[in-house]
Amino acid sequence: MRNKLTKLIATKGIKDEAVLNAIKKVPRHLFLDSSFEDHAYQDKAFPIGASQTISQPYTVAFQTELLQVKPNASILEIGTGSGYQTAVLLELKAKVYTIERQQGLFKKTKLLLGKMGYRPKKVIFGDGYKGLSEAAPFDGIIVTAGAPSVPKALLSQLKIGGRLVIPVGSVEQIMTLYLRKSEKEFEKQELGLFRFVPMLEDKN
């Protein structure tokens, strides 16, 4: 089923072999409640509790391809959720820092990733709007929730040459890629419409 899903994603336009291999490897059914396993290899988003969703595999592949992850690259993920995207990044041999603002999901997913033998550098309970200054700068930052606007902190925590992949918008989001060209210059590309759960700000 996973091979079939990977082929489908390739027909939808994902070309990066390393990304396709990662999709082929990660057991997505283990990131859903066992009663919903049947849905795991459809190219669809799915509820994971706490009003959140595991992203559609195509979307995960699309964002991951845009990040251009190299082995040992340091990557910050905002929105750990189910941990599926985290696992895909780890299959690409990235050093992954991942932040989740919902405590229940944070705890559950941290445990699950450990049980499966996935070893992120850090799984953090907190607010992704702030990024993670103690581990910055990053080769790549990926936001997996819809951001109403681009958090300044995330741009400032990119290495020169680094990439931020972020869906921007409230109802629908435009997938946006920022390439850091120098200390002050960023190149921006807009790459199609998607629909994510909202990136929420903690008011404390």
Ligand code: SAH
């Ligand atoms: N990458 C996840 C996608 C989960 S959905 C996966 O593969 O399953 C998006 C997640 O972003 C949700 O779990 C939500 O709680 C989280 N989120 C929303 N706003 C956030 C914020 N400000 N900081 C950290 N996580 C946030």
